[in-house]
Structure formats: structure tokens, C-alpha cells
């Protein structure tokens with residue numbers, strides 16, 4: 411049985427990943443920052459033995475210590491850093507406040523990487539650290555003109571992953587930056603073409619196909635390589 415950590419598990423893609431990994435027989439450690447949503451509560455009632463909820467705001471200074479304590483040395487096979495935010499609706503570098511920009515880069519860039527770096531000793535052989543990034547992160551594709559602050563926060567996430575992957579100790583570790591597609595969630599909006607279920611089943615197939623292949627790659631939910 412695989413042990414999977416999933417952040418941002420109360421709704422959207424995180425809830426979909428939690429549901430899908432439970433259906434595959436995994437044991438899921440689901441990180442949520444407030445009391446569980448009704449959907450997550452229903453899942454936890456149906457899978458009491460295999461779903462453990464960890465209440466934690468990932469932006470908190472104590473988040474990594476808190477999650478480490480909750481895991482109690484559990485070996486993780488997959489750690490999925492999914493929690494993220496859009497940032498201010500205006501997405502304007504000239505209007506953004508210090509607090510807004512700090513919040514965006516803390517949540518999307520720093521919090522997932524520092525949690526991953528803290529958890530690395532708990533990742534088992536053939537384990538995978540997967541970060542839900544975005545195609546908006548690609549500097550080369552330049553698709554973030556309508557959401558430049560969000561795109562910059564995900565580009566910075568990808569940059570940290572690439573820097574980390576070059577550290578000598580990391581040569582046997584699998585790091586994935588994943589684009590889930592444009593998905594109908596609160597963040598993606600109602601006009602998005604993809605359902606959570608289709609995005610999640612694609613991402614899980616991509617993640618599982620990468621097991622045992624060390625390196626740092628930027629892939630979409632269909633397994634296509636994206637340019638950094």
C-alpha cells in the first residue's frame with residue numbers, strides 16, 4: 411500500500427487527488443487548513459482507516475514541524491504539493507500591495523518547497539515529490555499575460571525546483587512540476603474545459619509512470635514535456 415501526502419485536500423484538485431488515491435487503495439495524509447469540507451468529511455467516513463487529516467495552514471512558520479510531527483516518521487511514497495492561490499484579482503504589479511505579493515509567493519513558491527525539503531528524509535525509495543505548477547510558469551511559452559503575478563509565482567516555484575534538483579544529494583530523487591490543465595475548480599473557474607476527474611486521472615498516470623526515474627521534469631497532465 412502506498413503512503414501519499416496531499417496538500418490542499420479539502421476541495422478542487424487536492425480533493426480529487428485524495429479521492430482517486432483512496433480508490434487505488436493508498437493511505438492518504440491529507441493536509442487541510444480549516445475544518446474539513448462536507449465532501450472530505452464523507453470521504454473520511456468511508457475510509458476511516460486510510461485517510462488521515464492533518465490540520466495546518468502551510469503559510470505558518472510552524473507548518474513543517476507540525477506536519478512532521480503528525481507523520482511520526484511515516485515513509486511516504488508520494489508527496490503532492492497541490493495547495494495554491496491565485497493572488498489578487500487585478501494581477502497588476504503596479505497595484506499589488508506588499509501583503510498581497512508576499513502572500514502569493516509564500517503560498518505558491520516558498521511553502522511547498524520548504525515542506526518538501528523538510529520531508530525529503532521521509533520519502534521512500536522510488537518516491538516522488540510532485541508540485542502542482544502551471545503552464546503559466548513557463549517563461550518560454552509566455553502564456554501568463556492575463557495572470558502575470560500568478561504565473562511569476564509558479565515560475566519561481568519551478569526555478570526553486572530546478573535549483574534544488576542540482577544539489578548533489580538530489581541525484582536519485584524524482585521532482586515533478588505538473589500542469590494539471592485548465593480545470594473547473596474555484597481557482598480555474600466555471601469556463602475551464604477539464605473536469606477535476608479527468609485532470610486527476612491524467613496526473614496520477616503521469617506521476618506513477620515517473621516512479622524510479624530520478625530527475626526534475628515539467629510535464630502536463632497528459633505527460634507532455636513543457637519548456638521551462
Ligand SMILES: NC(=O)c1ccc[n+]([C@@H]2O[C@H](COP(=O)([O-])OP(=O)(O)OC[C@H]3O[C@@H](n4cnc5c(N)ncnc54)[C@H](OP(=O)(O)O)[C@@H]3O)[C@@H](O)[C@H]2O)c1
Nearest residue numbers: 418422423443467468469493494544592593595596597598
Ligand atoms: N484549476 C486550474 O485550472 C489550475 C491550473 C493550473 C494550476 N493549478 C494549480 O493547482 C493547484 C490546485 O488548484 P485548484 O484549482 O484545485 O484550486 P482551489 O480549488 O482554489 O483549491 C486550492 C486548495 O489549496 C488550499 N490552500 C491554499 N492556501 C493554503 C495554505 N496556505 N495552507 C493550506 N492549504 C491551502 C485551499 O484550502 P482552503 O479550502 O482552506 O482555501 C484549497 O484546498 C494550485 O496550486 C493551482 O495553482 C490549477
